[in-house]
Amino acid sequence: MNLLDELQRLKEYSGIAEIGDIARRYFAMNAFDGILTMIGVLMGNYSAHVEDATIVVSTGLATCIAMGISGLWGAYLTEAAERKRALIALEGFTLTDLSRTKIGRASRAAVIIVALIDGFAPFFAALVVLTPFLLSAILRDINLSYYLSLGMALVALFALGAFLGKVSKESILLSGLKMIVAGLMSIALSHFLRVSR
């Protein structure tokens, strides 16, 4: 079976199980969660005057992994339950066993694809935000890493907003700015936690 056939089959499954719509929704929602969570981690470290990049990287990576696993597990279990319920409901109409048909396979493929997207979207979104700290050996200045990371988070939020704007066929700029407001609000509120030494 070559790659083209597999892609064709995936496209067919996507049409049957409406994978595209739900995957897009999960991607946007969880990437957003990933970025905002990482803003929280960064601001927490910044407020606590953490000046060791390895601490920020280790807490950040641990958060990335936890979010990835949370997304993967949560989506898998939820989606599997929902898809099974939908298949049983459909079987009630056709009065046949659909589990071994294309519909059953599409349903199972949807569970795996959606779970992967739900897990990897926050993981990678958070990892992108953390990049300046991964490059801290080059950047040297810890404050620069904080500012760059927060800047990257805002850029990532704007990109996500632009993506949603494109999906909804609304203004890409406006949609991107709406996302940035969420990031700025999160940064501002977290800033009040800043403990003076």
Next chain:
Amino acid sequence: MGKIRRLVLDVLKPHEPSIIVLAGQLSELSGIDGVNISIYEIDRKVENAKITLEGSDLIYEDVLKVIEENGGAVHSIDEVVAGKIIIEDAETPQDVRR
């Protein structure tokens, strides 16, 4: 045994895969020259389709496999034509409407 030239099936199927996909896959079977699928009833989750297949040598088991693979269930075989040529059903006095 004579070759089957036409089959008319009454099928209940989910909305997806669509009849476009189903017709395409049925038309790819060997011995089939043409496929016609028309929907005559739509429910919330399923639809009733009349599937007409014509060809030089239809293999019912293959047709059934494709329909079932796409989640459909054959409710009845409404017409079969077999032999060297396709013949329509002959009109009898009972068919004449008064």
